[in-house]
Each structure stands twice: as structure tokens, then as C-alpha cells.
Amino acid sequence: MITVVGTGTGAPADPDLLAGAALVVGGRRHLDAVRLPEGARRIVLGPLAPALDAVAEYVGEGLPVVVLASGDPGFFGIVRALAERFGAGLLDVRPGVSSVATAFARIGLPWDDAVVVSAHGRELRTAVNVCRARPKVAVLTGPGAGPAELGAALPGDRTLVVASALGDPERERVERVTAAEAAARDWGTAVSVVLCLDEARALGAVRTVAGVPGAPERWALAEDAFAHRDSMITKFEVRALALARLGPRLGDLVWDVGAGSGSVGVECARLGAAVVAVEKAADAVGRIRANARAHGVAVDVVHGPAPEALAGLADDPDAVFVGGGGRELPAVVAACARRARRTVVVAMAALDRVPAARAALTEAGFACDGVLLQSSRLTPLPGDVTRLAATNPVFVLWGVRTPVSSEGVDQ
Known part of the structure; x- marks a missing residue:
């Protein structure tokens, strides 16, 4: 049997759970905080594979093993690796309080409507895009993906709550800072979790299902669901096909270029993506923001003409929608295609623009249809x-x- 003990946020493990263990595995601070049974071997967790191999040896001999972990070890923790290697039936998991639950408790906010994303050993851009799209996010950090890196990539209207050394009565700190303030600090190695909040929407509505919100009830909404000028809006039939090809989802970044009313961008945001809308008409900028507010989503609006305005966008998008069909369309499509990671969708009314737009996509290495x-x-x-x-x-x-x-590439 493998007993997995979550020590909570700084709370020591119950000594009774360690009694009789032949092998105890855990982080150095967890091991230093307990008294090992006489004759027990201890392994400080570093690379996971050697530790799992050692656990396998003891389990194979029928000897009891204890694994010490932080918080709830079934929540982005070691339970997954242990269950995959040894089977869930061999585990006796004793969870503690997770750092996420503790951090929200420290600031007095409910977290049933929070999205939790791990940036530990993972690509930071996913966490950044989730923070841009959702009003309440907990980010599990790691080397190179801490509060400073997160703050540097986020818009200025986000508040970061940096929780460090949670549960340690002498070192615990919970600080509310702006994204810019977070980016300017060296936070050290004691950060437990970072909460990213849109303060205006931090409480949110009462939820029935916790965590990541489900897909909206409807999409490809009727035109009258958006403020627009003189029917200058992407019609819902076109929007339905565009959304199907864009595939917006939580963790994605989508550009809506030549956004007009912003209907495509707003719909992408309703489906979970972070969205940047680029629009050159000053009156349309206000409509895009109003439409985003009306549908309860976040859309960053950049006022300026494409393709020039695209140069100021720091983050490459996963998908791009290009609307309109002026003479600059081929250059806009080419600029978007150079940076899009997955998909570019172009809607146009003029037949004359189609060959050039198609050529811009194929020349950038896209399969076009x-x-x-x-x-x-x-x-x-x-x-x-x-x-x-x-x-x-x-x-x-x-x-x-x-x-x-x-x-044909040389290795």
C-alpha cells in the first residue's frame, strides 16, 4: 500500500500515518518537518522517475510506502503519476487543503467559479490567455512562469494576488499587486499560487457547476444581439462557419481583424478564448466594447488600421478572423498568416479579392479551402x-x- 499524505498548506503530516513505513518520499521541507520511523529510508523528490522506481521496489516486496506532498495531492499533484504507475487501488490518499483553496480563503473570495490552470512545467501562454479571458483564475506557478512573467504578459486592468509560503506562520505573505507591479518584482522561490482577478467581476453569479464554464447555450447569434451600424456586421450564417473553422477554446488567443461590431470576437470570447479586436473606425471601437460588456466577456480592443496595428500586438494568435475586403486585404491576410499558429479565416464580399487572399495563405504555408x-x-x-x-x-x-x-533536413 502507498499512503499519499497531503500536508496541507504548511501543516505537518500526522505522525500516525508514518508509523511502520519502510520508505518515505517527499520534498525536502516535508521530510525535514517529520520524524521518520526507525529504519525507514527517505528519498528527497527531485526527478520523478527514480523515486517511482524506488517505490516500485518496496511495493514489490510488500513493504509500506508513504509519499508526502503539498496540499491536496490529487489536485495537479503526484496522485496522477502514482495512479498511472501503480493503479488507483493501491493508493490511500489523505488530502490536505490545497494552496488554491487557502489563497482564496485568505482574501475572502469564493472559488467555485474560478478556473485553475497550471503553468508549472507547461507553456505560460495558455495560463496568460486563460487569465485574459476569465475574471477569476488561479495559476500554479513554476520556474520561468511566476508572478513576474505572468504580470508582464497581462493587461493592466488585472489584479494579481501573489500568495507565498502559505501556512508558514513566519514567512507567509499574500499581496495584491497590479500586473505592472508584479512584473517589476523578483518574487523568489516561495510562491505557492497566483490569483488573477478582474475585480469588477470577481464575485460573479451563483454557479451550479464549478470550474471551467461550459459552452454557451447558443452561438452564431442573430445580428440584433449586437450593436452595429447600417447592417455592417458579419451575418450569423457566416459567423457560424467562421467559428467552426476558428475553433476558439479556453487557453486560445484569437484576433478579430477589421472587427466592425466585434461580433466574431465576442462570440469567440463566449466560447472561452482570449480575444484582441483590431478596428480602424473610432466609432466602431466603442461599439465593440459595448457589445463585449453586453455579453459579459473580455475583449481587448486596438484602435488602428491593419496591417500596421498588428505589429504592436506582442502575442501570436492561435487563430485569426479577417473581415472586410478593402485593397489592403492581401497585405492584412499575409501579416496574419505570418503569425497565426493554427488557423486564419477570411470573409469577403468581393470576388476580385479571393485569389490574392488565397495566395497569401498558401504562400505562408497554409492548406487553404x-x-x-x-x-x-x-x-x-x-x-x-x-x-x-x-x-x-x-x-x-x-x-x-x-x-x-x-x-531532407540535416540532423
């Missing part, structure tokens, strides 16, 4: 009858980045 989308909507007429009213046809192109082949 597209359709002419034309629909007719049911429209009532006097006399309780209905006719079909045709909408304007729209060309929708999409490019998917193809993986680079290693064939």
Missing part, C-alpha cells in the same frame, strides 16, 4: 405568407497551418 456562402432567410409577407429573402453572398476562405516536414 473555402466556400461561397449564400443563404435565403424566411421572411414574412402581408397576408400571413412567407417568402425567401436572399442575403448577400460571402466568400469564406480558411487556411490551416501545415506541419513542417523533417524530410
